[in-house]
Amino acid sequence: MTDLPLGKTVVSLGANVPSIAKFMDAFEEMANELVAIADTSAEPKLEDQDPAAAYKAAKKLLATRRRRDRVLGGDLFSDPVWNILLDLFISEFEQKKVAVGDACIAADVPVTSALRCCRLLEIRGFIRRERDPLDGRRMLVRLSDTTRANMTVLFLGTAMPKHYRAPDYPESRYR
Known part of the structure; x- marks a missing residue:
């Protein structure tokens, strides 16, 4: 001054x-x-969204991932757990039942690795395994209610509840 x-x-x-x-x-x-x-209250709420929009977003992501693998090679981008979750999310919207073997195919890795991924997802509470009511020899897998809701939120870009935190899944020996 x-x-x-x-x-x-x-x-x-x-x-x-x-x-x-x-x-x-x-x-x-x-x-x-x-x-x-x-202010997250200004964001759209999950209950106000069209579930078909989440399905379309998941389908588009899966198609993009497959195209990427064809163009750039899939060996660099392996993500079998995510592949399984995407396939189950899409299949549930299409009202298709998914056998464990089909989930292994969706993982796009050797069957033993895919089975380990399914087991990990089950231990952590992401998926549920149940007997096929029409064929007791076959096991079906589906998303848990929490995982389905979380994936819907992810694909719709909707607001998370203010009290939300990621699920606390049990520890796994696969870690």
């Missing part, structure tokens, strides 16, 4: 009050916009 007498400094600051006030108003407006953007 320069060596102005106190009176001249006050007059100098007084002349800037209108521009400071404009700056403060603009700053307050920006802060309110940021609060509105961050």
Whole structure:
């Protein structure tokens, strides 16, 4: 600050009050916009969404992943657990029952590796295994209710409940 007498400094600051006030108003407006953007209550709610949109998003992702594997080679991008979850999500929307063997095919890895993935998903509570009511020799797998809801939220980009936290799955010996 320069060596102005106190009176001249006050007059100098007084002349800037209108521009400071404009700056403060603009700053307050920006802060309110940021609060509105961050407010998750403004995001769409899961119950307001069309489940078919989640199905379409999952189908599109699966098609993109398969195209990527054809173009770039699948050996670099192996994700058998995600492949199983995607396949089960899509199959449930299409009301198709999925046998364990079919889930192994969807994993796109050797059968023993795919079976380990299915077991891990079951231990962690992502999927449920049950006997086929029409053929007791066959085991079916399906998504747990929690996993289905979480994947729907993921594909719809909807707001998570404020109290939400990721499921606490039991530890696994596969870790």
